[in-house]
Amino acid sequence: MSEKLDVLKDRTAASVMNTYGRYNLGLARGKGCILHDLDGREYLDLLAGIAVTGLGHCHPEVVQAMCDQAQELFHVSNLFYQEPQVALAEALLDTWRPGAAARDGRVFFCNSGAEANEGAIKLARRYMHKVRGENRHEVITLSGSFHGRTLATLTATGQDKVKDGFEPLPEGFITVQAGDLEAMRAAVTDRTAAVLLEIVQGEGGVKPFPAEYLQGVQALCRERGVLFMADEIQTGLCRTGRWWAHQHFGLQPDVITCAKALANGLPMGAVLATAEVARGFEPGSHATTFGGGPVVAAAALKTLEVMARDRLAERAERLGAFAMSLFADVAADNPGKVGQVRGLGLMIGIELSPGVDGQKVWEELLRRGYILNLTQGSVLRLLPPLIIGEADLRRFAKTLGDVLSGM
Numbered sequence: 001m002s003e004k005l006d007v008l009k010d011r012t013a014a015s016v017m018n019t020y021g022r023y024n025l026g027l028a029r030g031k032g033c034i035l036h037d038l039d040g041r042e043y044l045d046l047l048a049g050i051a052v053t054g055l056g057h058c059h060p061e062v063v064q065a066m067c068d069q070a071q072e073l074f075h076v077s078n079l080f081y082q083e084p085q086v087a088l089a090e091a092l093l094d095t096w097r098p099g100a101a102a103r104d105g106r107v108f109f110c111n112s113g114a115e116a117n118e119g120a121i122k123l124a125r126r127y128m129h130k131v132r133g134e135n136r137h138e139v140i141t142l143s144g145s146f147h148g149r150t151l152a153t154l155t156a157t158g159q160d161k162v163k164d165g166f167e168p169l170p171e172g173f174i175t176v177q178a179g180d181l182e183a184m185r186a187a188v189t190d191r192t193a194a195v196l197l198e199i200v201q202g203e204g205g206v207k208p209f210p211a212e213y214l215q216g217v218q219a220l221c222r223e224r225g226v227l228f229m230a231d232e233i234q235t236g237l238c239r240t241g242r243w244w245a246h247q248h249f250g251l252q253p254d255v256i257t258c259a260k261a262l263a264n265g266l267p268m269g270a271v272l273a274t275a276e277v278a279r280g281f282e283p284g285s286h287a288t289t290f291g292g293g294p295v296v297a298a299a300a301l302k303t304l305e306v307m308a309r310d311r312l313a314e315r316a317e318r319l320g321a322f323a324m325s326l327f328a329d330v331a332a333d334n335p336g337k338v339g340q341v342r343g344l345g346l347m348i349g350i351e352l353s354p355g356v357d358g359q360k361v362w363e364e365l366l367r368r369g370y371i372l373n374l375t376q377g378s379v380l381r382l383l384p385p386l387i388i389g390e391a392d393l394r395r396f397a398k399t400l401g402d403v404l405s406g407m
């Protein structure tokens, strides 16, 4: 037991609100895919701050871009024009709608994923009310989804545990069974403003949807005049093997939301909407003091540049397939212990079988120096930095096999 960790835990308990079930680990330093705890012990990071540090920890070019900008212009508010914000908006739009439709969109910058989804929900309502002149305000989301912790986004979230004790919840949200197109069809009415969904559910247990379902939902939205909005907060920015996960399926959402990996660890979120839907906002209708500030925008712009230059989407696709084949081998070598290996790119879930104690497996992996996440009690979730190498994945798969065979 680490004395330093004990001290930090006591200080945390006495000063920080008790909202997180924290791991029994304090971290002091990180570089690339490696983290060091308070006593200098090394860990392989397979979580990347929950899909945030895509380029790895303390990426030198991002650190440099941030420091350079911090000495030039730090914060001015959105009352003024500034270059880093617009350069980032242009770069983001180029990843979303490349080719002919490039820049046929607008970006709103904010500070987190929940705030991005909150902005998207507000945009959908306001677009319907003010631009289309229609009385549509409802947003349909899916069971098992996760969209954030503000009052609106926790209401949108299709998991009861995040709502407990926060009633009364805002009106205007409907949750339908994930994957059931007929349930979606039945829920869409002339009050529906938008459907909001994750292309692969992350917190829900790394659950990809079949292409036909996603394409069916988009077609239904088009047919019924409803906005199709993709929450790409966890799936976006190369994680699944494309810039955006919806690009695997030829989808064209009206709105996407992103955050997490955008500035490789600095807090930033964004709502991307088609130019048409963006007409829903006017000066004064939505705002945030820090959104798209120069320092975080410079860090994000560099993050996008590195992702493009180093072809990290292709790398995620290749290494994701490699990792999943390794984990499938681990499953085959340990019959009855692994239910399913699933995911897209470097967003991977290893579902343990009902008889296997997920918490124990996860704790043992942590003890052996691997940082990952256990979601829904039985799914080992891997969201490694996009720069992870084959040797590290092999090393982890070998350890996972050892741990499972010993259980």
Ligand SMILES: Cc1ncc(COP(=O)(O)O)c(C=O)c1O
Pocket: 050, 112, 113, 114, 115, 117, 146, 147, 148, 149, 198, 202, 203, 231, 232, 233, 234, 235, 259, 260
């Ligand atoms: C799909 C999805 N949407 C929204 C959020 C909320 O993001 P944030 O924690 O930055 O508010 C998350 C966070 O895990 C997420 O995975």
